Amino acid sequence: MGAHNLTGTTLLQNGVYSKGTAYSEEERAALHLKGLLPPVPATISMQVEAMMEQLRAFDTPFQKALFLDGLRSSNETLYFRLLLEHIEEVLPLVYTPTVGEVCQKFSHLFRFAKGLYLSIEDKGHVSEILENLPQEAVDMIVVTDGQRILGLGDLGINGMGIPVGKLALYTACAGVDPRRTLPVILDVGTNTERYLNDPLYLGHKHPRVSGQEYDDFIEEFFQSVYKKWPKCVVQFEDFGNNHAFDLLARYRSRYCCYNDDIQGTASIVVSGFFSAMRAKKSKLSNEKILFLGAGEAATGVAGLIADAMVEDGLSREDALARLYLFDSKGLVTTTRGDTLAAHKLPFAKDIPSVKDFEEAIRTLRPTAIVGLSAQSGAFTESIVKAMTEINERPIVFALSNPTSKAECTAEQAYTWSDGKVLFSCGSPFDPVTYKGKTYVPRQGNNSYVFPGIGLGAILAQCKEITQEVFLSAAHTCADMVTEDDLAHGSLYPSLTRVREISHLVAVNIIKLALATGQAQIEAPADIEKFVTDNMYTPDYE
Numbered sequence: 001m002g003a004h005n006l007t008g009t010t011l012l013q014n015g016v017y018s019k020g021t022a023y024s025e026e027e028r029a030a031l032h033l034k035g036l037l038p039p040v041p042a043t044i045s046m047q048v049e050a051m052m053e054q055l056r057a058f059d060t061p062f063q064k065a066l067f068l069d070g071l072r073s074s075n076e077t078l079y080f081r082l083l084l085e086h087i088e089e090v091l092p093l094v095y096t097p098t099v100g101e102v103c104q105k106f107s108h109l110f111r112f113a114k115g116l117y118l119s120i121e122d123k124g125h126v127s128e129i130l131e132n133l134p135q136e137a138v139d140m141i142v143v144t145d146g147q148r149i150l151g152l153g154d155l156g157i158n159g160m161g162i163p164v165g166k167l168a169l170y171t172a173c174a175g176v177d178p179r180r181t182l183p184v185i186l187d188v189g190t191n192t193e194r195y196l197n198d199p200l201y202l203g204h205k206h207p208r209v210s211g212q213e214y215d216d217f218i219e220e221f222f223q224s225v226y227k228k229w230p231k232c233v234v235q236f237e238d239f240g241n242n243h244a245f246d247l248l249a250r251y252r253s254r255y256c257c258y259n260d261d262i263q264g265t266a267s268i269v270v271s272g273f274f275s276a277m278r279a280k281k282s283k284l285s286n287e288k289i290l291f292l293g294a295g296e297a298a299t300g301v302a303g304l305i306a307d308a309m310v311e312d313g314l315s316r317e318d319a320l321a322r323l324y325l326f327d328s329k330g331l332v333t334t335t336r337g338d339t340l341a342a343h344k345l346p347f348a349k350d351i352p353s354v355k356d357f358e359e360a361i362r363t364l365r366p367t368a369i370v371g372l373s374a375q376s377g378a379f380t381e382s383i384v385k386a387m388t389e390i391n392e393r394p395i396v397f398a399l400s401n402p403t404s405k406a407e408c409t410a411e412q413a414y415t416w417s418d419g420k421v422l423f424s425c426g427s428p429f430d431p432v433t434y435k436g437k438t439y440v441p442r443q444g445n446n447s448y449v450f451p452g453i454g455l456g457a458i459l460a461q462c463k464e465i466t467q468e469v470f471l472s473a474a475h476t477c478a479d480m481v482t483e484d485d486l487a488h489g490s491l492y493p494s495l496t497r498v499r500e501i502s503h504l505v506a507v508n509i510i511k512l513a514l515a516t517g518q519a520q521i522e523a524p525a526d527i528e529k530f531v532t533d534n535m536y537t538p539d540y541e
Ligand SMILES: NC(=O)C1=CN([C@@H]2O[C@H](COP(=O)(O)OP(=O)(O)OC[C@H]3O[C@@H](n4cnc5c(N)ncnc54)[C@H](O)[C@@H]3O)[C@@H](O)[C@H]2O)C=CC1
Pocket: 148, 149, 150, 151, 152, 240, 241, 260, 261, 265, 268, 292, 293, 294, 295, 296, 297, 298, 326, 327, 328, 329, 371, 372, 373, 374, 375, 399, 400, 401, 402, 405, 425, 426, 427, 444, 445, 446, 447
């Protein structure tokens, strides 16, 4: 998909290349567009203004998301320009929380084909199918099998909204060229009854396939993709934890890939802890952290916090001793009598288990609780108050998505803690005014870092994406938090700075990759400029 030679209606109907009303008189003459458009050429700024007026006229976020999907299909450049210029307003429409609702209804609202649908029934033919794609070159792939979409569970092929949304962020937030991105859904079936019984569901209606057949399908996917695009970066997204850890272990050193839920989340949550340490003038090595949830996200975060604590001077053993997990069966201990999954083992404690989360808080007296459990409302008033009794500045992160799954709301956290909490959330909450002070909660969401991590990995042509990359991105993002942010209770920079954040995350990753021998490029003379020059901006060519 390089330069095109489209003209007339064919050009106007091509959402990748069309400028809509923005063609000049000369272009209209040269491209056989005269008479096909209203007579006065618009600028892209006029187009953004008009589209924002339309967007704001819709009543619900869901309607707005559908409008944006239509806009994207008719004029991709304008869509990304609008996203970039109105990121705070529009991000919740293309990403969490609205993307959750879009996914749940995906089969019922499908209109515009985007990305790659591969079914396990296609096994043996993946390479052939890749040839049907319009992309000649692909730098960034986000792939899911739809098994754990946000905290909404198994959505089957309806999960396609997530790779599409995540890649929109790669472009808007980090300037990854949208024509070189590829969202992928692997249809291996679904175990969700309501989809199996839904006459309009567009995926294959059989229970999820797993085991050797599943593994072979994934292997074929990787081999086919890397044969065609040897330098691309693959992000695993929203796989179930019965596959996510194994797939990452299997592929992380073979290909340039990472798991956003395990590793990207870890990076942004550790970044939030760095900021919280500044706010409470303490050191990470003094923290005792209790996670609600012991899955991909929680154990990914716990693992990277252990690394950060080691960086802060603790031994690994002492670091692990400060990290506790609490899952659906209670406090994760070696004494529970069940067989613990490998990802939980490093954090399992040799103490009696507790079934009640509040009791765990009162017994362990943590400095921080981190919600990655998809259990809506799990951080009750009594829990937040208990944290506030124990700590002068309790850390409470309610990180589950979408908003309907958050462990508590921002307003609850600030009110119940009498304004003392250091809070962050997975999905956006509005600022909260409590006792005359306005707090601005920001999102402890991997979206702050994954776009820059992907961009850095693409540009450095990393052999693999090492654990240090995620710690580097955590530091980069935390270093951008201002004193003013902290004074408003914000542990992350403003989203309006996301291009700047992604740029710096990418620069630091390239430096790291060059220093550690992971890069497959010659060191650019000016790395900052190299990254700037390679960031796509949505302008008409
Ligand atoms: N803010 C962010 O950037 C991110 C947020 N998340 C959110 O975190 C949540 C979990 O995601 P994953 O870890 O990938 O899922 P997962 O399925 O791997 O883990 C879920 C964990 O929650 C535990 N759990 C379930 N019910 C529980 C209960 N009643 N009490 C205590 N624990 C319970 C399970 O035992 C499991 O350990 C989702 O809502 C997801 O949206 C995930 C990735 C990034």
